[in-house]
Amino acid sequence: MSTAAASPARFEDIRVGDGLPRQTWTVAKEDIEAFGDFLYPATAQNPERRGNPHIDEEYARQSIYGGLFVDGNQTVALLCRMATDWLPPGSLVCGFSEVDVKFPNPVRVADVIAFSGEVSAKTTEGGRDRVRLEVLAQNQAGKAVAVGAICACVPRGGEMNNQGA
């Protein structure tokens, strides 16, 4: 992977092979619990909380994982953060984005996760400028915990970026 490129201001500034600045996350139990409360609100009747291995610590301990582990949705959120922080503002949120991520291994408390990405393609189609990023999250042992691609539509200068087409 190439070295990290400075955040591009425009589509024209992005080059295939550009590397995104790596980001890291040392996973705390509190991170997992807090995101669990966001995704599965603690209402009396919420059926998504009972026996949820991201919230119910005793249940998780007795499961095949032996303890709490990170919801893949949180890993997606952090991959999106890496892309959002680097791409021109509005790129992921203006509509027309695509995310495709697999989760080959679990993320556990105290893991140190490194997020990385690289531009693999640039296209202009139907009046839209698009960038494809290959993204990867690995734990401290070098095992992939998330791997896939994020495709973003990069707004052109002067567009009201988060208004859509």
Place this chain on the structure above:
Amino acid sequence: MANEDTTPVYEWAVAEVGDSVPPADIKVDPDRIALYVKTSGDDNPIYTDEAFARSKGLDGTAVPIAMAMRVAPTRRSVIMKEKGCKHPVRPTPFARWQCEFFAPLKAGELITSESQLGEKFEKRARKYVVWHVKARNERGEPVLEYRSTNCWEGAKPEDRKR
């Protein structure tokens, strides 16, 4: 005598493509966005700082795309309940998330989503289910579609060591 829960478990063999629930409406609540930013780690100021977002050319704060999972949830537990079943008492690992957006999410708008079991498949002695979710905004425009894959049966005990 103790009451035993005789509710059938939504096992892979019971799950049928097309299992679904009626559409649900969920508002893109600014407070919920703030909670996402606080808890997820995805905390770019374009989501919360109006002046910063405008300085970057946006017309206001943006909604993170990963909010999709909250404003258009799979509601799989509800799907199982509609079928008269309960969730298996074991983790069903999240294997893949594929999401496509057709329009931006906007703070304050109402999102209507439809969820169903869209696919079942087997691979390397593991059995998977794929939940399909489609969401529209209050103008009826498609906003997003995603497929969320879970390993439903066959997650291995060695996963404890991975």
